[in-house]
Amino acid sequence: MHPEKYSSPPILTAQDMLDAGYPARRRRAAPQTVLIFMSKTMMDHAVRITAATQSSRVPASVFLPRRTTGVGLLGNIGVGGASVVAHLELLAAWGVKQVVLAGTAGGLLPSIHFEDIVIPSQSFRNDGVSDHYLPPAEWAVPSLKLNQTLAAGLTQIQSKKARSIPFPAIHEAPVWTTASVFRETQAEVKAFGQQGMVAVEMETASLFAAAERLNIAASAVLVISDSLATGTHQLAPKQHQLNQVLYQVTKTLIHLFKH
Numbered sequence: 001m002h003p004e005k006y007s008s009p010p011i012l013t014a015q016d017m018l019d020a021g022y023p024a025r026r027r028r029a030a031p032q033t034v035l036i037f038m039s040k041t042m043m044d045h046a047v048r049i050t051a052a053t054q055s056s057r058v059p060a061s062v063f064l065p066r067r068t069t070g071v072g073l074l075g076n077i078g079v080g081g082a083s084v085v086a087h088l089e090l091l092a093a094w095g096v097k098q099v100v101l102a103g104t105a106g107g108l109l110p111s112i113h114f115e116d117i118v119i120p121s122q123s124f125r126n127d128g129v130s131d132h133y134l135p136p137a138e139w140a141v142p143s144l145k146l147n148q149t150l151a152a153g154l155t156q157i158q159s160k161k162a163r164s165i166p167f168p169a170i171h172e173a174p175v176w177t178t179a180s181v182f183r184e185t186q187a188e189v190k191a192f193g194q195q196g197m198v199a200v201e202m203e204t205a206s207l208f209a210a211a212e213r214l215n216i217a218a219s220a221v222l223v224i225s226d227s228l229a230t231g232t233h234q235l236a237p238k239q240h241q242l243n244q245v246l247y248q249v250t251k252t253l254i255h256l257f258k259h
Contacts, residue, residue, distance in 0.1 A: 001131060014089035022059040022094075030095035031072040033257040034062060036084065037250070038103030038203060039223075041243060043075025045250040060090040070259030072096070080179065081129035081206025088210050088218075098146060098217035101207055102253060104225035104246075105175065105199035108189055112198050112229065114236035115168040115245045118222040119150050120175045123205035124197060128179040130209035139174075140208035146219035147172065153256045154221070157248060168223075168245055173198040175222070177205035189228045199224060221249055 002008075018027075037043035046052065050065030052073050058064060063073040074091075077083050084101065091099060105118060112118070122139040125131070130140050151172055158167045176197045178184055184200060192200075204220045211218035223245055227234045236242045 001136070005132070006135060014093040018059055018090055018093045022057070026057055027059060027094070028055065028057045028064070030091075031062075031064065032070050032097050032259075034072040034074050034091050034096050034099050035253050035257065036077075036087070036099055036101045036207075037073065037075035038077075038079070038084075038101060039246060040076060042102055042246050042250045043073065045247050046073045046075070046254060049251060049254055059094050060087050062091075065254075065258075068254070068258035071254065071257045079181075080202050081127045081177065084203045085129055085133075085206050085210040088207060088214065088216070092214040092216045096216065098143070098219075099207070099211065100146065100150070100253060100257070101203060101218070101220040102249060103201065103203070103220075103222055105201040105222035106184075106233075107199055107224045107227040107229050108176065108193040109198055110229045112171065112224055112227070113169065114224055114227065114238070115242055116224045117154060117168055117170045117245070117249065118175060118199045118224065119147055119154075119170065119172045120204050120208075120220050120222065121147070121172050122174050123208055124174065124176045124192065125205045125209065126179065127177040127202070127205045129206035130177075133209045133213040140177075140205040140212070142204070142208050142219040143211075143217035146217050149256060150219055150221055153252055154249070157252050167248075171198055175204060176200045178202060184228060186231050189231070193229070200228065221253065223249060
C-alpha cells in the first residue's frame with residue numbers, strides 16, 4: 001500500500017455518487033438499519049415477509065418494507081467483499097447507522113454441522129479489500145453490541161423451537177474471509193480450522209474493516225450450507241431443511257431491527 005493510503009482523501013466519494021444520483025431534496029430518509037442478504041433465498045423471504053418495494057427515491061437498490069419501518073433490505077448485489085463495501089459506502093453516505101450481513105458459509109470443522117448458525121466474532125483478512133480501509137492486520141472485528149443483539153435474538157428462537165422441532169446450534173466464533181472460492185486449499189482448511197476458524201465466506205472481513213473506517217456498526221449471521229471439513233466439498237444434503245433455517249433467520253433479523 002502507498003504510505004499515504006489512509007491519510008490521503010479519495011478523489012471520488014460515495015457522497016459524490018449519492019448526491020449526483022439521488023439529490024437530497026428527492027431521496028427518502030435512510031432507515032437506521034439495513035439487512036444485506038448475500039443469499040437470494042433469504043432476500044426473497046425478506047421481501048415476502050415485509051411486502052418490501054423499491055423506489056426511485058431510495059439509493060443503493062435498497063427495498064423498504066411496507067409493513068414495518070426502521071429497516072431496509074439489500075440483496076442481489078453479487079458476491080465478494082468489493083461489492084458489499086461499495087454498497088456499504090453508499091449506505092453510510094445516505095445516513096444508515098448499522099448493517100447486518102446475512103448469508104451462507106462453508107464449515108471448516110467436523111463439529112460444525114449443516115444448517116448451524118455462525119455469528120463471526122472476528123474475520124481473518126484474506127479478502128483483498130480490507131487493506132484499502134485499515135492498515136494490514138490479521139483480523140477485522142464486528143460491532144460487539146450488534147453481535148450481542150443477534151446472539152440474544154437467535155438464542156431465544158432456538159429455545160422456543162427446541163420444544164417442537166430441532167433448531168441448529170449457534171456458534172459465535174472466528175471465520176475466514178477469502179477472495180477466491182476456487183482457491184480454498186486443503187492446507188488452508190486444515191490450518192485455519194486448527195486455529196479455531198469455524199467457517200469460510202467471502203465478505204465479512206471486508207465489511208467489518210470498511211464499517212470501522214466509515215464509523216458504521218456492522219455484524220453478520222451465516223448459515224452453514226456446505227462443508228470443507230473432510231478435505232472434500234460437501235453440500236447440505238437436506239436442502240428443504242436448510243431453506244427452513246434460512247427463513248427462520250431472515251424472519252428473526254427483521255423482528256430484531258424493525259420499529
